[in-house]
Amino acid sequence: MIISSQLTRLSLAGLFLGLSLAANARSQPEQASADIRRTTFGVPHIRAENERGLGYGIGYAYAQDNLCLLANEIVTVNGQRSRYFGPDQFTLEERANLASDLFFNGLNTEQAVSGFWRAQTPEVRELMEGYVAGYNRFLSQSRGQGLPAQCQGDWVREITTTDLVKLTRRLLVEGGIGQFAEAVAGATPPTAVATHAGERASFQLAASRLQRFALDRGSNAVAVGSERSFNGRGMLLANPHFPWVGGMRFYQMHLTIAGKLDVMGAALPGLPLINIGFNRHLAWTHTVDTSKHFTLYRLQLDPKDPTRYLLDGKSLPMHRQALTVDVKQADGTVKAISHVVYSSQFGPIVQWPGKLDWDNQFAYSLRDANLENDRVLAQWYAMNRADSLEAFQASVNKIQGIPWVNTLAADDKGQTLYMNLSVVPNVSAEKLAQCSDPRIGLEMIILDGSNSACAWDIDPRAAQKGIYAADKLPQLLRKDFVQHSNDSAWMVNPAQPLTGYSPLISQDNQPLGLRSRFALQRLGRLTQAGTLSAQDLQHMVMDDQVYQAAQVMPDLLQFCADGLGTDAKTLAPLCASFKAWDRKANLDSGLGFVHFQNVMEPLLQIPDVWRVAFDPKDPQHTPRGLALDRPHVVQALRQAMLASVEQVNASGLKQATRWGDVQVVSSGGQQTPIHGGPGTLGVYNAIQSVPRSDGKREVVSGTSYLQVVTFDENGPQAKGVLAFSLSSDPSSKYARDQTEAFSKKQLSVLPFTEQQIQADPHYQAMTLREQDERTGKVAAQ
Template identity: 80%
Template sequence: GATPPQATARVEHDNHAYQLADARQQRFALDRGSNAVAVGSERSFNGRGMLLANPHFPWVGGMRFYQMHLTIPGKLDVMGAALPGLPMINIGFNQHLAWTHTVDSSKHFTLYRLQLDPKDPTRYLLDGQSLPMSKQTVTVQVKQADGQVVPVARDVYSSQFGPIVQWPGKLDWDNQFAYSLRDANLDNDRVLKQWYAMNQATSLKDLQDSVHKIQGIPWVNTLAVDDQGQTLYMNLSVVPNVSVDKLAKCSDPRAGLQMIVLDGANSACAWDIDPQAAQKGIYAASQLPQLLRKDFVQHSNDSAWLANPAQPLTGFSPLISQQGQPLGLRSRFALDRLGQLSKKGSLAVQDLQQMVMDDQVYLATLVVPDLLKFCAAGLSADAATLKPVCASLKAWDGRANLDSGLGLVHFQHIMQALQESPDIWSVAFDPNDAQHTPRGLAVKQPAVAQALREAMLASAESTGKMGLKAQTRWGDIQVVSSGGQQTPIHGGPGTLGIYNAIQSVPREDGKLEVVSGTSYLQVVTFDEKGPHAQGLLAFSLSSDPASKYSRDQTEAFSKKQWSVLPFTEQQIQADPQYQVQTVVETVDKAGKVAAQ
């Protein structure tokens, strides 16, 4: 936990520290997220709802999705996936509707900068009154280097706003200031109740009403469709109630809007209380963005602003949703693809599946022509090094398929270097044309041309060190390992506008090991009999390498093969691998339950 400072400690709180924190949060949001598309009666092939769910989550550890089908006769029949430990379906479908979630851009906590009592750094001033921090000693068992497990104690200090936190060099506890974190979800004990209600909903109105009443969704948007052809977007998570006026009066402007720091010395800067909200200090659901339409809604971790550009969602506190900001490339891809598909007529199941599986690199459509112009303009003294890079870019298909060439690797290296600067674009961002801007590389500007040259040279060096050859394919590089076997994985960084966002990390042998990204996939449609679903769990159901279910769906994902998800009893019993296992529980005299 955070610890009190030494007697003479004092840290300068400068703009640069806040900017670093802001940039880090933005990069985190770009690297992880989800996609969702809900298509309604005006655009679907049969006039009923269609849903694509494409959450991006870790492939290992405690945040792996697991597939389930839960039934309670007469009360519950729902199929989909959930995170470990949750007994409800998080993303899935039932007889009448289907839904999914995307990580939202809303704020779910604020920091409070405490003005400390000059006499004691464990006391803080609120409206001029000195108040003591509380202290709680927490002891945990920790394994040491020699294998022994010993108790380790830490003191946790808190103000009335929440625990004291430290971020060395950014949020320091010195003799002048300390920082307290108030988390809106700390009082949200309604999560299970919320998803149970969603699992039982029989219409979009039921679903929306349950979220309005319970307000148990912690940090995600909800997109849903029903069998009547309606679509729903809701940015109805738990958000601190801090108005625009209060932000102007109480927030530290150096922190920006990515990390809200409020004045902890003024009680007027506390979160507002709305009696209509499910808990004190959060916005009521009626004050949050939501959209009910019959054409489509979509989301890829941007704000609520352009869930459907035909009906922008505007006028909210920045803690809820911001407008007029550049869209992420996955959102731009989705809007572009949906626009193209709408021109040809109605959307089919395959159209939604291909949005993920064709692995288009959307950023490439915006800048590769300029990269090739740069290559054609003359490479001067660096020609010998850069010609192979240019040749790879020219030959590349603009995708992240298994058979995509080395141009993808060069493109990733180059754009990761260039995207650090906002001044690379030939057409700057225009909030009135957010779907199509920024675009184009300003290669005629000397600074951009020099940065591009350096990025290309660095990529040539990097690929050489990785041992990559001109004939190397993406499937030779990006893999996932299980049980001593490797499976090639398509997709790539969402920061490049790849809808099938896959995050991988370098290995010692020069390959990239997948650690996160596309996880549970589902496309759900409806007819008069109920739902029809196809899906995949990209990393497979079992985490035990010895299990035959640890790689089966991963191999199917690698081959872009979707599976039919059997929902009705007739569909389930028709499965060739169908079998019944009966579990009988007995209770002994001591009250212990034993399964047989």
């Protein structure tokens, strides 16, 4: 296979400029080379002699599959969307371009980006430099052949390591200030006129996005140890629930440096390493945690000036930072606009109308712990290279670079590990009691910004000032199992509850999510029947059981049977669909599942809806049952059922409609039916979809990279699927193939050994040498 291209002088200049930031550039970068072998579904197995060569192969392969996706994200993190697409268009995250640009210009300042780069290890820098060179090489080749339709324009350019740093910093703040972009960009003193970025419509969208954050970014994980596994070795189920589009879309790959690295799994865009995966001796995954990664500070303002605040009785000026955004005008010209953002010593001022108001008395600052986390890439690379569970755990304890997720792992010796070792502000329960208003609750931590004693505590043993040291965070090593589904650390294993932590770290005696309850129930049942197999873990996801149906369907059917009065005729089809429904979210599950979702969503907002209330002494089985002896519950149920009938009829759904007719994902003009459903209903295979005008629902997030890993004497034995497929380019042959496999509930072997790779029926290989770039050659193997 020979691919030819001719680099222009401009692209060569951009390539070498992008190999590193100017202050750290090497005068003559080493020439990189890599082997890219692809197997079934196009999964790339990238092999190189060093980090720069490995990064070179990763960047090239990623560009082959997702050139336009990364180009779009590069525009976003550089705050240039308004320049190319106009200020009133929206990002994939439904954020107005102008607010997005202001936020990222403030986040990714030259000082912050250069500081992050200087903190990186030589290996990480080489990975990033290689990635840049590889991506730019493919971009240059593609320009000669014609870029894909979705990324034709002057906004597509060669990238630099600065761009990759900005992408990484964007990922770091996803669990913190990244959720408050409008609130940062729109914060204005009470005497000032609000800018476009602060319009109330933007905040309404932001509030909706904030509510969806936990739904779009969740996960399930189970690690089974020697006491429960079929062969006495460890097993791992990784089931992250992430967006199916945009900058959080996983990419599947296998990375090898002989004698140093051999790891396979999935990574987020722009990262030259594995986030979730496995190597020769262990497998791991992450789940979005419930820990707090930022706190707000309520500032007492100087009565004479709302841009000054009082700290320990002393009036201090807020810091002002002028941000400039290039904005495309209606006539096509570009005009620079400026906006001032404010900050205190606790962080940027945020303003959210009706929630976090900036008036003449108070303002609010937000301090995000991950803004100072420059260790994240070194952390994942150390995890990738770990040759034992002990080394794996030790790296996380030492580096403390995991931003906002839990970690679960299993090894070939039959050990399992849970760690809630993310970056958490060091605020004890005692300090919280002294520095916050208990009426506000714990959903969002607001501390007293007028008292310096309310600043985060500093532990000299922590890897970063102001965060908890590793030994103060939850960790659990067991040989039976650990599991997690986005609850606190409390019930990771009920045999050994994790309690006594600061509320910012983990809260116990709180109701479990339904996915956690399902997992504990299923694991308990399987254990009673014997040991667990890989198929058992796979079925936990692919069975598509709706756990909440078992809790409430008897009540719903009884309600239908007891007589519905004047509504009986109207509700008869709904009740019939309830009776016929298999209580699952399979493609062939009936209309009853649609009605069940419609009914339960409003019903769960009703106070005292449960017949058996939550009992912290029995968290696995409570709450449960509908309190149909309470008139307000009965009234709410009847209204929800009537509304569901009306909605289903308006959508054109028929009694014979199946769930696979409703929930789909679109790509390249084709639709693929998708099983699974809302995690809030206890569907372990959590899939989030949004209504369309034609009565269908379009998948936007959920089960993404799914892997089941076991071990034997030959190493890891893994199966998996990337639910949305490898490529985001609709014209690619790798854009829908794994999606169709996921739709059919088919997991495939993940080739890991050299024998498995070369024996793959779709094996193809190429050698990529940077020294051949001038001639445009790629060598076939």
